[in-house]
Every structure is written in structure tokens, then in C-alpha cells.
Amino acid sequence: MDTEFKTKIKLLVKSEKAMIDLEIRKKAKQTVWTALALIVLLIGLIALNFTLYFYLSQTFSQVASSAILTLINFINAGIFFWVASKQTTGSEAQTIEEIRDFAWKQVSSDVDEAKESVAEFKQKIVNIKSNIDSFRNDSFGFKNLVPIVTTLIDLNKKK
Numbered sequence: 664m665d666t667e668f669k670t671k672i673k674l675l676v677k678s679e680k681a682m683i684d685l686e687i688r689k690k691a692k693q694t695v696w697t698a699l700a701l702i703v704l705l706i707g708l709i710a711l712n713f714t715l716y717f718y719l720s721q722t723f724s725q726v727a728s729s730a731i732l733t734l735i736n737f738i739n740a741g742i743f744f745w746v747a748s749k750q751t752t753g754s755e756a757q758t759i760e761e762i763r764d765f766a767w768k769q770v771s772s773d774v775d776e777a778k779e780s781v782a783e784f785k786q787k788i789v790n791i792k793s794n795i796d797s798f799r800n801d802s803f804g805f806k807n808l809v810p811i812v813t814t815l816i817d818l819n820k821k822k
Contacts, residue, residue: 693750
């Protein structure tokens with residue numbers, strides 16, 4: 664196999680590995696932020712719920728106090744999940760994607776060249792086979808000369 668082709672394949676594999684590493688780091692950061700959001704949310708909700716419930720129950724009914732606390736809890740959770748979803752891979756991902764796309768194009772063009780070479784080789788084999796078949800069938804036209812030669816030999820014998 665061509666060393667240039669092997670190099671292109673290695674480049675493609677390395678760029679794919681780098682993209683996977685970036686994606687894993689991104690998912691890890693998102694997971695950490697989500698876990699942090701859930702822990703803080705849980706602790707905060709427990710403390711906030713007790714505090715606000717006792718405060719609101721003095722001013723509002725118990726149902727209204729619970730509804731206000733629920734709304735506050737949903738808003739807090741939404742903020743943390745929004746922060747977790749905003750994690751990105753950064754500008755290095757674009758560079759790695761460009762390298763990967765370049766490597767794919769190079770490998771693809773090499774494969775296309777190999778296909779063309781195989782097609783040309785196959786066509787040459789077919790041409791050689793047809794030439795051999797025509798040689799065997801025609802024997803360079805000697806079959807057509809045999810009746811003429813035999814006639815000339817017969818005429819020569821009669822003289």
C-alpha cells in the first residue's frame with residue numbers, strides 16, 4: 664500500500680480521535696455542570712422551601728405558598744440546565760473538523776484513483792483476451808488462405 668495513502672489514513676484516524684476526545688470533554692463538562700446544578704438545586708430547594716414556606720404561610724395560604732415555592736424551584740432548575748447546555752467544544756473543534764474533512768477528501772480521491780486503475784487494468788485484460796481469441800480464430804487470415812493454397816498446389820501438380 665502506498666505510504667502517502669497510509670499517512671492520509673493515519674491523519675484521518677487521528678482527527679477522528681481528537682474529535683471524539685473533544686466531544687467526551689464537552690459531555691464531561693456538561694455532566695459535571697448538570698450534577699452540580701442538581702446538587703445545588705436540591706440543597707437550595709430544601710433550605711429555600713423551608714424558609715419561604717414558613718414566611719409565605721404567614722402572609723398567604725398554604726396552597727399559594729406551595730405554588731410560589733414550586734415556581735421558584737422551576738426557575739432555578741431552568742437556569743442551571745441552561746448553563747449546562749451552553750458548553751461548547753471551542754474553536755479547536757473547527758480546526759480538527761477541517762483536518763478530518765481534508766483527510767477524507769484525500770483518501771476518497773486515492774480510492775477513486777485505485778478504482779480507475781483497476782477499471783483500466785480490467786479493460787486491458789479484456790482487450791488482450793479478445794486479441795488472443797481473434798488470433799486463435801483467425802490465425803492471421805491463414806484459414807482464408809488454405810483454399811487458395813490448395814488450389815494452387817493442385818494446379819501445379821496438373822502441370
